[in-house]
Amino acid sequence: MAQLAWLVPLFPLASYAVLAFRGRALGERAPYVAIGAMALSALLGWGAFLEQVAGAPPYVWRAVWAVGGERTLTVGYTVDPLSSITVAMITLVGGLIFVYSVGYMRGDPYYARFFAFLSLFCAGMLTMVLANSFLLMLIGWEIIGLCSYLLIGFYFRRRSANMAQMKAFLTTRVGDTLMLVGIMALFWQFGTVDYHAIFEAVREGGESASAVVRLGGWEVPLATLSALLVFGGPVGKSGQFPLHVWLPDAMEGPTPVSALIHAATMVAAGVYLVGRAYPLFFYTPHHEALAVVAWVGTLTALLAALMALAQDDIKRVLAYSTISQLGFMMAGLGVLGYAAGLFHLLTHAFFKALLFLAAGSVIHAVGTNNIKEMGGLRRFLPVTFWTFLAGFLALAGVFPFAGFWSKDEILLEAYHHAPAVYALLSATAFLTALYMSRLVAYTFFGTYRGPAHPEPDPWTPEDYARAGLHAPHHGHGTPHESPRVMTGPLVALAVGSLVVGFVGIPGTGPEGGSWIHHFLKFEGFKEAGIHAPSFSWPLALRSLGVALAGIAVAWLVYGLRAVPSERIRAWVGPVYPFLRNRMYIDALYGWVFVRGGLLLAAGLRWFDVHVVDGLVNLVGGVTVVTSRLHRLFDTYVVDGLVNLVGWVTRGLGLLLRPLQTGRAYNYILVAAAGLGLIVLVSLWRL
C-alpha cells in the first residue's frame, strides 16, 4: 500500500482535470467523479495508514529531479505514521464534505467548477502531506493557497468575496514569502531540500548545522533563523497572530469550503508542517524556535477566543474559534507536546468540520448568517441540532468527546513544561466554552426571530440561464431540515467527534500511555531525556471544570438571561466594541499597509512626474542638439562607409553565388570531402 501512496494525490488531480475540461457536460453528475476519485484516494490512504498502524516501517521513495553542480533537488513521498494518519483524516473528512456539498451546492450554476476546485485542493493537500522534501511540499502548499483563493471568491459576483479572496491571498503570501526564504536558506545551508537529510544534519549538529549569521551585532544561529522563517508559512496559512486577519473574511466562500479548507485541512497544513519539520525547531539551542511557536500559538488562541465572543455571524464565530484552536495546536507543539498538538489537529478536523457543516445546514435553512436572527432552531432542525451539540461539546472539551482528550493532552504538556502557557490556555478553554455556548443559545434556543436581511442570491439570472437552470425563488417560511445527503455526513462526523478521541485514552497504548502517543512519537525526546507527562486526574478534572464553568456562565447570561448581555456590555465599556471590531487589527493593517501602499504609490508617482520625467526631458534636449551635429558626420562619413560595405558584400555574393546551388548532392559531396579531411587530419595526429 505504501508503495502505491503516490497515487493518492493523483486521483483527485485526475478528477480535477476531468471536471475542468468536461465539467459542463457532466452537469449534475460532476460530484460522482470527484467523490469517486476521493473514495479511491481514501482506499489507498487508509490502506497505507492501517499498514502503519500494524507496525510497518516508514516507507520513503525519492527520485532526483534536477542536478545542479554538487547539489541535487529530490522529490518523492514518505509514508510514516504522521503523514499516513493525516492522509487518512483528510480523505475521510474531505470525502464526507464532498458528499455534503452534493446537497449544499445543488442548483448552483457553477456546480462542476466547485467540485473541480475541491478536487484540486485535495490533490494539493495530499501532495503537501505526502511530500518528503521542502520543494514538493512547497508545490502542494502553493496549490492549496491557490484553491483557497479560488474558493473564497467562488461567488465572484460579490464584491465582498473578491475583497476577501484578495485579502486571504495577500496575507498568506507574506508568510509564504518568509517560508520560501527559509527554504532557500536551508538549501543554502545543507545543500538539499530533502526532509530526512536536513533533519539528520540538524540532529547531528555538524558544521553546517551550527552556522551563524550576524544580524546587526547579534549572532543568530542560521538554523534557528531558517526555522523561524519557515514558521512564517504556517503563521500565514494557519491564521496565527499577526497574520490571522484573513481567516474570518474567508468565510465568504461556500460553507463546505469553510469546513474543508478553512477549518479541517488547509489551515491545519501549517500545524502539520511544524509537526513534520519538528526536528528543525526542536534542535535549536534551548529549543528557542519552539518557544516562539508556543508563544505565538498561545497568544493567538487567547486573542481569537476573545474576539469570537463579540461576533454575530455564525461562521465568523466558528472562524475565530478555528484560529483559537490552531493556536492551541501550535502551543501544544511548542511546549514539547508533539503528539498532543498533532492529536488535537486530528480531532479538531472532525469536530470543526462538523460544526461548519451544521452551520451550513442552519444557514441553508434560515437564509442568514446572523445568530441574532435565528433562535429556537432545535425544533425545526433536530438532526442539525444534535450533531451541532456533539461538535460543541467536543470543542468545549467536555468528557468524553474528542476535544476533551486532545485539549487535555495539550494542557497537561503545558502544565509540565510552561506554566504560564498553561494559565493562558486554561483561560482560553474557559472562553471557548463561553462563546460556543453563546452561539448555541442564540441559534438553537429561545424563539425563532426570522431573518431581517436574508442573504442575497450570489448569482444573477444570466448565470442560471447559461447553466440551463432556473433561479431558485427565495421564500423562506419556516426553517426546514436539510436533505439526507447533507445530514448523513453530519451524523458520521458527529460519531467521529465522539470516538476519535478514544485513541487518546490513557492505557490504550503500551506502558500506560495512550495509543496516539505511541503512534506519533518524536524520537528526539527520548534522546534528550524528555518524558511525556503521564495523565493526571486532578488536571483533567480541572480542565473539565473550566469548560463546564464556561458553559454555566453562558447559560446564565444567554439562556436564562439572569444577567442580560446588554448589561454586561454596558459594564465592560469600550471592551466590547474593541473585541467586536477585531481589536482594530484589520483596521490597523488597512491604515498602515493599504493606505500606506497607496501613499507610497502617490509619492512615487510625484517623483516620477517631476524628477524622473525632468531628467528624461533634459537628456532628450541634449540628445537633439548632439544629433544635429551627428547628422553631418553621418551623411558624409558613415553612409559612405556603409555603402562601401554594401558594395563589397554584393560583389562577394555574386562571386559566391554559384556555390549555393540548392542541390543536396552538391552539399553532400562537400560534406563527404570534409569528412575525408577530418579523417586525414586525425590520421596525421594518430
Add this chain to the structure above:
Amino acid sequence: MIGPAHYLGVSALLFGLGLYGVLTRRNAVAILMGIELMLNAANINFVAFTKFVDPTFVRGHVAALIVITLAACEAVVGLALVINAYRHLETVNVDQVNLMKG
C-alpha cells in the same frame, strides 16, 4: 583468420559504393538505395564491433536493429515523398525538383 579489419574493410567499400550512388544518381529512388547501402555498411560495423570488441550486452546488435527500423521508416517516408513529387511534378529526378528556387 577473419578479424574485425576484414569486416570493416567490406563495410568501408560498401559505404563508398553507397556514397557514390547518393552523390551521382539523379533519381530519388536510386539515391534512397544508395543510402540503404550506407546504412548497411554502418550496421556491419556495429555487428562486427559486437563480436570483436564488446560482446557482453550485444549493444551493437541493438544499434543495428534500431538502424534497420529507422531505415524502414526513412524508406517509407522518402518513398511517400517521391510518389507525391511524381504526382505533382511528373519527375523523380532531384535536380528537377526545384520549385523553391527563384
Add this chain to the structure above:
Amino acid sequence: MNAEALAFYALAAMVLVGGFLVVQSRNLVHAAISLVPTLLGVAGLYVLLNAEFVTAIQILIYVGAITVLILFVILLTEGATGLRVRQRNEQVPLALLVCGILVVLFLVVLLRVPWGPPTGPMPAYNPGAVGRSFLMPYVLAFEVTSLVILASLVGAIVVARREG
C-alpha cells in the same frame, strides 16, 4: 583457407558485386533487384558474426519489405519507362575522386588500429540477449524508436494520400 574465410570472401564478393550493380545499373529495376544479393550477403555476414537475430530481421525488413517497397515505387513512377533518361548528374568524376579517397582513408585507418581481444564472451542465446538489452538498458531508445515508427507511418499516409 578455412571454411569461415571461404564463406566470408564469398559473401563479401556477393555484397560488393551487388552493391556495385546497385549504383551502376542504368536500369533502376535492375538496381533494385541487385539490392537483394547485397542485403542477403550482409545477412550472411551477420551469420558469421553470430548475430542470428539481426540476420533474421535484416532479411525480413530489408529484403522482404524495403526492397519490395522500392520496387513498387520504381514500378509506380518512371522506373520502367525512364530508361532513356540521363541517370547521372554532372559531378561523377568529382564524386568518384572523393569516394575513392574516403575509402582509402577508411582502409588505412582500420589497418592501423590495433585490435585487442573482445572484452567478454558472447551471450549464448542471441535473441534472448538482444531482447534483454532492448528492454533493460535501452528501453528508452526502444520506445523512442516506436514513436518514430508511428510518426513516419502517419506522415507517409498523409504525404502519399491523393488530395481531395
Add this chain to the structure above:
Amino acid sequence: MGLGGLLDALWQVEFLRMVVLAAVVFTFLAVGGPLFLVLAERKISAWIQARVGPKHVGPHGILQTVADTVKLLQKESIVPHRADVVLFTAAPVLVAVAALLDWIVIPFAPGVIVRDLNVGILYFAAVSSLTVIGILTGGWASNNKYSLLGGLRSAAQMVSYELPLGFSLLVVATLTGTLSTVRIVEAQPYPAHFYPSVIVAAVVFLIAATAEANRIPFDLPEAEAELVAGYFSEYTPMRFALFQLGEYGALLASSALFTTLFLGGWKGPFALPGVGPVVDGMVWFLLKTYAVVFFLMWVRWTYPRSRIDQLLNVSWKILLPVSMANLLVAGVLVVLG
C-alpha cells in the same frame, strides 16, 4: 592449406551434413511437393465436383503429373519480345529457391532437421518474404501489362498478409518462450495447445498462409479471368514448372509449419510398433501436414474468389487488429503465468 584441411574445415561447419540433408529434403519436396500435390489437387477437386479426375496414366492416373512433367520438359522455352532476359530467367528460380529455403527449419522428427536455428520461425517468415521479390520481378520482366499488374497485386497482398502471419508466429513464440522450431515442438503439450489465443493465432495463420500462397479465395494475383493468369502468364514450360514448384513448395511448407507450431509436430497419439522414434515422428508429421494440405485444397474448391479491396480489408482491418490484440493477450497470459 591442402585439400585435406579444406575437407576438414568443411566438416567442421557441418557443411557436408547439411548438403546431404538438404539434398534429401529437397528431393522429397520435389517429389512430395508439386509432383504429388498437383495430382492430389486434381483428384480432390474432381472428388468435390463429383468428377473422376485423371485416370488413364498409371493406375487411377497416379502417374499423370509425371507425364505432364515430361511433356513440359519437352516443350520449347520462350522468352517474350523485349523482355528482360536476365530477370525473366532469374525470377522463377528465386521463387523456387525461396520456397525450398523454408524447409531448413522444419523438424520432421526428433533430430531430422536441416538446421535448428535459434531464430527458426523468424527465419521462416523472412525467407518466405523473398518470394514476393521473385513474383514482382517476374511480372515486370515479362514486359506484359497483365503480368505487371498481377505482380504488383501479388506483392501488395503478400506484404499485407505477412503482418498477421508474423504476429501469429509471435504468439506461439511468446507462449513457448523460444523461436526455435524444435523447441517449440518440444514445449507443446500433445496434441495441441487449447489456449484461446493459440486457437485464434492458428486461425489467423491459416488464413494468412492461404493468402501468402496465393490460393483461392485469395488468388487475385493469378486470377485467370481478369489477368490472364497474372505474373506467370508469359512463362513457358520449365520456368512455369519452377513457379509451380515454388507455389506448391510454399503451400507444403506453410502446412508443415502449421503442424509444427499448432499441431504438435512429430508427436503422435501413440508410438508406432517396431520402428524407431525417427520413422515414427516422420509418419505422424507427414500425416498431419498432408491433412492440413487437404484442408486447404478443400477450402480452395469450396469458396469463390474475393475482390482485391475485400482482400486488403480483411488483412488490414480484421486480421491485423485481431492478431495484435491476440499477441497482447498472450503476453499478458505469460506475464501473469
